[in-house]
Structures are given as C-alpha cells and as structure tokens.
Amino acid sequence: MSPSSTSAAPPAPAAQPSSVEPAPRWVVVLDAGHGGDNAGESGPAGTLEKNVTLSVAAKAAALLEGSCQVVMTRTEDKSLGATARASAANSGRGSVFVSIHTGSSASPTANGIQIFVPSDTITTPAGRSIPTASARAGADASKALAQQLAKALAQSTSATSRGVHTVACRVFQGLNMPGVLVEIGFISNATEESLLADDGYQGKIAAGIASGVQAFLASGN
Amino acid sequence: MSDHGKTPFLKKVFFAMWAMFTLVLLFSVVLLASELVRLGRNPLALPEALPELPKTPDTAPAETREVPLYFASPDGRLLVGETRPIAYTGRTVENCRNALGALIGGPITALQRVIPQSVGIRGMYLLDTGELIVDFTTALQTDARKSASEESLFVYSVVNTLAQPGLKGEKDIAVRSVRFLVGGLPPDETYPSHLDLSGPVTPDPQWMLATEGGQSNHA
Ligand SMILES: [Zn+2]
Secondary structure, eight states, X not given: OOOOSSTTSOOOOOOOSSTTSOXXXXXXXXXXXXXXXXXXXXXXXXXXXXXXXHHHHHHHHHHHTTTSEEEESOSSSOOOOHHHHHHHHHHTTOSEEEEEEEEOOSSTTOOSEEEEEOOSEEEOTTXXXXXXXXXXXXHHHHHHHHHHHHHHHHHHHOOOEEEEEEOOBGGGTTOOSOEEEEEEEETTSHHHHHHHXXXXXXXXXXXXXXXXXXXXXXXXX | OHHHHHHHHHHHHHHHHHHHHHHHHHHHHHHHHHHHHHTTOOGXXXXXXXXXXXXXXXXXXXXXEEEEEEEEOTTSSSEEEEEEEEEEOSOHHHHHHHHHHHHHHOOSSSOBOSSOTTOOEEEEEEOTTXXXXXXXXXXXXXXXXXXXXXXXXXXXXXXXXXXXXXXXXXXXXXXXXXXXEETTBXXXXXXXXXXXXXXXXXXXXXXXXXXXXXXXOOO
C-alpha cells in the first residue's frame, strides 16, 4: 500500500527541506483512552482502564520513537473528548491513529483482543448512511492496519483474537487517516485484569502495537 | 342593598366554577398526552395521531408470534437469537415495544443480557421512513458497561431484534433503522462512551453468531 493524500493509506511522511536531511518520518498517533474524571471501566480488583491505556500508550510510544514520530493525545491523567482526540490526530498530521482501550463484559469469561474499524459509509445531515469512495478507501486502509495489529498482538501476547469489527466509533468522526480502536484485553475478567495491570504484560501489548503499526507502514513502501 | 351584596358573591362563584372547569380541561389534556406517549404516538402530532386511536381491534394483542430476541453469547462475544412468543398487534411500534420489553427482561437460557434490567423505555416512535426512535431512560448511562465491545452488542441486539420482519404490523410499515435517544436527547459521551450513535443504525449481521443455515461476518 503506497502512501497517498487520501484517507485510503497513511498520508505521505512529512517532507524534509533537503535530501541531506534524515528520511521523512511517519507520524503515529497513539490515543490513550479515557483519563481524568473519565476513568473508563474498572476491574474486579479496582484496576482503572484510564491508567492501563496511558501506560500501554507510553510504552508503545517509546518503542516507536526510533522509527516514527509519535503524537500522544494525552500524556497525563486528564479528561479529553472524542472530538479533541481526532482533532489532535489531524493537526499532528498523523499517518495512522490507534486508540487504546480495554474491553468489559457482563460475561466474566470474556477475554481477548478485539479491534474496531470505521465503516465505509458517511452519515448525511439527514441521518442516512451512504457509501462513498473515500470512506471505502479509509475503511480498507483501517482494516489493513487492524489486521496487522491483530497478527502482531497475537504473536506478542498469545491472547485470544476476537477479530476485527466494523463499527462507528466516536473517535473516528472527522479523522482523516486510517484509524483503529483496540481493546487490549477484558478488564472485567479477573485473570486478564491482573495481566493488564502487569508492567511486563503491558510491554508485550505495546510491542504488538508497535510491531503491527510498523508492519502496516512498511507495507506502504 | 342586598342585590349589591349578592353581586360580588355570584362573581366569586362563577369564577370558582370557571377555574374548576379549566383545571379539569387541563387535566384531561395531560391525561390524553400521556396516553398517546404510552401508545407510541407523538402527542404534538395530535391531529394525525387521533384517527388512529380508535383502532382497538388492530391494537389488541390478539395473538403472539415467535420472534428471536438477540442476547449475547455466554462468552460475551456475539449475538445469539432466543426465540420467544411476543404479543403481536397490527401496529409495528407496539410489537417493537413488546419485543424490547422482553429483551430488557433478559434471556431465559444461558445467554447474557445486553441491557441492564434497570433500563426503561421512555418512548418509541415510528416515522414514515421506517426509522424507529427509541428513547431509553438515563439508567442506561449509569448502569450499562462502557466498552466498545459491550456497547456494540447493546446497539445491535436492539437494532437486529427490532428490525425483524416478524415484528412488522400487517398493514403497517417495517422498521428499517433505529435511532437511539437517552433521556429524550441524542446520546452524549456518557453513554455510549465509544460508539457514535448520532445517526440511525441499520441491522448488521456481523454481530450474529453463525448458526446452521445462518451466516455471520465475524472476522
Ligand atoms: Zn474505553
């Protein structure tokens, strides 16, 4: 997949003033879900989603910083709306957007990693969903990113893969780059909660995210 | 003199009677509006809604129909149909209300509920376009689990259940999409936190567990 100015593929890396400058770099936007007053879901032992997502995002950023430019929508425990997250990604000229969350279910056995991608339709002011070429291109690129992430996360964590689903997420609204929302494990599941709170396991998830993003970006060259 | 004394008294009596009459009239209007809301009609569309009201033979639940209600699979991953008898009338919106009530009531098998039992239905309106507007109580914001996976199961459990042909009233229109309201308003980030419900939602088979003869887009 070659980089282009549409949302079909990651936008071309930021150009540098001269050929002697370092090679242009992709911009990876990492969005740690929730924050501040919005703690997200909590596990049976009290682990908060907002803390897990920030920790994993920071670890993934550290792994990616050597090869990419990283934009984090938040680096501290602060509240941020969905629109502000998409705006930060757009103004940071992101090539890809990865929103990090945990799953939560009424089923105590629910576990694994699930990835959400935007649909190939846009919603008209009248509320009708209609397919468009650009939405389709963006959805295809997001799906390709999701598949690379699912593969890399399965290798780095051995967690169950719950697949890729197309759904309209708030953070996708107005986003002009391929984007995914990753649920990195079920915080409602006691076993997965303890893993999600573990520094070493968070490192494995971060490695999977970094590796999946890099594989997606490399596929565009 | 006595006539002069009686005039203010009579005025007071007439005023009291007028006030009572006005109060009774107001009370009747409020009762009528609440009944229309209960029947799934928009009280503001009174002139259009009124002729529909006397259709008692159509609205009476003369029969039941076997309709699958979509609950979450025991592993909380996808939706599975649980076939249940639902009171069937000639009005689609009434059938949808009955089905949604049963969905909120929860499964009778090992499936998982997708809507907290505390959640109620404030109103339900069916537009001519086939868009069903469902207004949930704000218990949804406080009691529902907030993750993209659980919110997806909630949304498609409702949409895939209510947009079934089996709930269409015989001479009424079918549900094509569902627009969600919470507490009378478009949903904000309180719930759902992850999903965008600013527009109507159409049924999506990707959330259905594949069954014999059925299909699923589960990736
Ligand atoms: Zn979340």
